Each structure stands twice: as structure tokens, then as C-alpha cells.
Amino acid sequence: MTGNRTFTMIKPDAVENGHIGAILEKITAAGFRIVAMKYTQLSKRDAEEFYAIHKERPFFGELVEFMTRGPIVPAILEKDNAVDDFRALIGATNPAEAAEGTIRKLFATSIGENAVHGSDSDENAAIEGAFHFSGREVF
Numbered sequence: 698m699t700g701n702r703t704f705t706m707i708k709p710d711a712v713e714n715g716h717i718g719a720i721l722e723k724i725t726a727a728g729f730r731i732v733a734m735k736y737t738q739l740s741k742r743d744a745e746e747f748y749a750i751h752k753e754r755p756f757f758g759e760l761v762e763f764m765t766r767g768p769i770v771p772a773i774l775e776k777d778n779a780v781d782d783f784r785a786l787i788g789a790t791n792p793a794e795a796a797e798g799t800i801r802k803l804f805a806t807s808i809g810e811n812a813v814h815g816s817d818s819d820e821n822a823a824i825e826g827a828f829h830f831s832g833r834e835v836f
């Protein structure tokens with residue numbers, strides 16, 4: 698049975714802090730199937746394109762600088778109700794406001810360096826997944 702899909706990235710802060718394994722464990726324990734995953738680093742151009750929707754925000758420069766400073770783990774995840782269930786699993790954007798037990802509460806350090814990304818809609822999940830993966834990389 699296939700569920701629907703969301704897109705995530707384990708961000709440079711969580712990679713630097715050694716949390717890849719623990720975060721993947723939380724994701725799979727919550728019932729998500731990994732259908733695509735890689736270890737890679739974004740160029741400045743990649744990050745500016747991926748986050749184009751935020752380009753007028755005051756934190757845009759900081760966001761691009763952060764997301765390009767080291768490797769990330771992008772992945773496409775599958776589960777029923779994937780987008781909403783994944784956002785519940787990761788918690789609020791600001792880890793200070795994230796619920797106990799959520800990935801951001803456990804592993805994020807600030808609103809900017811918040812450990813993981815989660816798509817906010819089915820449409821954006823498809824766009825973001827296609828940004829990072831070709832058809833041959835999705836299983």
C-alpha cells in the first residue's frame with residue numbers, strides 16, 4: 698500500500714551535531730517509509746532557488762548562508778497523511794515553541810537553525826522532492 702508523500706531535509710546544524718541517525722530513527726519509528734534519500738551539499742544558487750518564496754524576508758541571506766555551510770540529508774517520505782503527520786513529528790518552526798518529544802524540540806537550537814525541514818502542503822512536497830531527486834532516485 699502506498700501513502701502520500703512529504704519532503705524533508707536534515708539541515709547542516711543537525712548533521713554537524715551528529716544527529717542524522719537519531720532523526721532517521723524517529724522518522725522511521727513514526728511509520729514513514731523512506732522512498733528517496735541522499736547526502737549532499739547545496740550551492741548558493743540551489744539554496745536561493747529552493748527558498749525563493751522567502752527571498753523578501755529579512756532572514757533570507759542568513760537562511761542561504763546556513764543551508765549551504767555543510768552537508769544535508771534530503772529525503773522523500775511516504776505515509777498516509779504524510780505532510781501533516783510529519784509537521785506534527787518535527788514540531789513548531791521555533792524549537793522554543795515545539796512540543797515535547799518533537800524532532801525540533803530534541804535537536805534544534807534556534808528558529809533559523811532548526812534541524813529539519815518539512816513541506817507545508819502536498820503540492821510543495823512534490824515540487825521540493827522533484828528539486829532534489831530524479832525519477833530514478835525514488836523507490
Ligand SMILES: Nc1ncnc2c1ncn2[C@@H]1O[C@@H]2COP(=O)(O)O[C@H]2[C@H]1O
Pocket residue numbers: 751756759760790808809810811813814815
Ligand atoms: N525569523 C526567522 N529567523 C531566521 N530564520 C528563520 C526565521 N523564520 C524562519 N526561518 C528559517 O526559514 C526556514 C524556511 O523553511 P523551514 O520552515 O524549513 O525552516 C525555516 C527556518 O530555518
